[in-house]
Amino acid sequence: MAYYLAPSLKSLRDELNAAHPNRDRTSDGWIGDPAHAARKSDHNPDYSASGVVRALDVDHDGIDKAKLRIRACADSRTEYVIQDWRIYTRSNGFRAARYTGVNGHTAHTHISLRHTKAAEAAGSWGYSSGAAASPTPPSSGGKSVTVVAGEVIAGKWGSGADRVNRLQAAGYDARAVQAEVNRRLSGGSAAPAPAPAPARKSVDQVAQEVIDGRWGNNPERSRRLQAAGYSASAVQAAVNRRLGGRSANRAVRLDVGTLAQQVINGQWGNGNERRRRITAAGYDYESVRAEVNRRVRR
Numbered sequence: 001m002a003y004y005l006a007p008s009l010k011s012l013r014d015e016l017n018a019a020h021p022n023r024d025r026t027s028d029g030w031i032g033d034p035a036h037a038a039r040k041s042d043h044n045p046d047y048s049a050s051g052v053v054r055a056l057d058v059d060h061d062g063i064d065k066a067k068l069r070i071r072a073c074a075d076s077r078t079e080y081v082i083q084d085w086r087i088y089t090r091s092n093g094f095r096a097a098r099y100t101g102v103n104g105h106t107a108h109t110h111i112s113l114r115h116t117k118a119a120e121a122a123g124s125w126g127y128s129s130g131a132a133a134s135p136t137p138p139s140s141g142g143k144s145v146t147v148v149a150g151e152v153i154a155g156k157w158g159s160g161a162d163r164v165n166r167l168q169a170a171g172y173d174a175r176a177v178q179a180e181v182n183r184r185l186s187g188g189s190a191a192p193a194p195a196p197a198p199a200r201k202s203v204d205q206v207a208q209e210v211i212d213g214r215w216g217n218n219p220e221r222s223r224r225l226q227a228a229g230y231s232a233s234a235v236q237a238a239v240n241r242r243l244g245g246r247s248a249n250r251a252v253r254l255d256v257g258t259l260a261q262q263v264i265n266g267q268w269g270n271g272n273e274r275r276r277r278i279t280a281a282g283y284d285y286e287s288v289r290a291e292v293n294r295r296v297r298r
């Protein structure tokens with residue numbers, strides 16, 4: 001069956017091309033490569049809906065990426081947007097959330113449509129028109145950092161992570177604003193201001209997420225943990241501690257045969273939970289399963 005880019009995303013791409021005829025399209029993309037095909041991705045054609053592709057990647061060079069993000073988040077056809085290590089999701093009111101995937105989307109913005117027929121409909125995204133789809137102009141326009149910093153000090157932008165999210169959603173560089181705020185509050189000294197620290201989870205929290213299957217499997221899991229700033233070995237140690245229960249230190253690695261026998265004995269639970277626990281403990285689930293099948297079949 002043939003596949004095709006959703007007409008709505010075609011409209012968006014046409015609009016960007018018209019606004020920036022010389023923009024760099026190197027990181028553009030829409031149809032899934034083999035890596036995408038191996039997992040669930042809106043870049044893969046939905047053959048249950050006549051082969052529509054519901055995702056578009058747009059290269060950051062030569063466009064106003066803040067404006068693109070703001071327009072996309074304001075559009076009724078959008079499900080989520082990923083840009084610069086942040087994900088903006090409809091179900092989360094398009095508030096900025098830390099993106100924990102491997103690719104931080106710093107070279108391109110990803111836009112996914114809702115899985116509805118209406119979301120596929122062609123039509124303007126308001127990128128090139130001056131129409132105010134958003135109350136705030138994009139980063140380069142709008143207010144200066146000095147003005148926004150004054151507003152922050154006056155309490156108009158809230159506090160903490162919420163403030164950072166709101167500033168970014170409005171297209172401002174939250175770090176630059178924070179630096180200016182710090183500079184003023186410290187009496188105008190030009191000392192470099194610390195950037196607001198992103199919310200960090202404890203190793204134990206992340207270990208629990210690993211056990212819950214939220215960080216995938218190795219070796220990808222280690223890469224993702226490191227990319228997110230965690231020590232993969234510290235997290236793995238915490239995972240092993242948790243899964244090991246009383247026998248705190250699981251320094252001894254089990255061979256596949258022993259592990260398979262334990263599975264057959266029921267020591268690792270069943271179904272998805274078993275898969276989660278085995279992979280969380282750092283073993284390759286597929287080879288364990290193959291060994292279990294081999295033994296059981298005999």
Ligand SMILES: [Zn+2]
Nearest residue numbers: 055056057110
């Ligand atoms: Zn993408």
